[in-house]
Amino acid sequence: MKIILGRKSIVCLAVTWTLLGIVPACQAQSGSGLDKHARKIHRKLTKYPSGTYLSVAFRDGTESAGQLGALTETSFTFTNADNNASETRSYSEVDRVQRGKEYIGEGSEPRHHIRLWIPVTVGALAAGAAVTAFEVR
Numbered sequence: 001m002k003i004i005l006g007r008k009s010i011v012c013l014a015v016t017w018t019l020l021g022i023v024p025a026c027q028a029q030s031g032s033g034l035d036k037h038a039r040k041i042h043r044k045l046t047k048y049p050s051g052t053y054l055s056v057a058f059r060d061g062t063e064s065a066g067q068l069g070a071l072t073e074t075s076f077t078f079t080n081a082d083n084n085a086s087e088t089r090s091y092s093e094v095d096r097v098q099r100g101k102e103y104i105g106e107g108s109e110p111r112h113h114i115r116l117w118i119p120v121t122v123g124a125l126a127a128g129a130a131v132t133a134f135e136v137r
Helices: 002-026 036-046 117-136
Strands: 053-058 063-071 075-080 086-090 094-099
Touching (some): 036 063, 036 094
Antiparallel strands (some): 063 075
């Protein structure tokens, strides 16, 4: 009886070791060699059609604006708006991407002004109050 139990133990150990040896070889591997952040940037860029004006911030701290070109598995083409040069950048170099406003030249950035409707409304109220005060007399 001890011999049979001993053989079953050896068989069970052999099967266990075989399965443990096979499991690491069967793990799923990603198709592309991109890290998580690079895959996120790639997915975000695929939502924009080619020629879309974008603002791109890179991991080295620089920012650039321009048009999106062709996308590949590991990189994308970007036409810089400042010097009109075509650059190929990898997704791992990019920190963030957002749709940009069109850049025409120096001084074309949006400015914060007092909205036009505020002075118009104040002027209309003052004119209405003056007409009312004049009519009441």
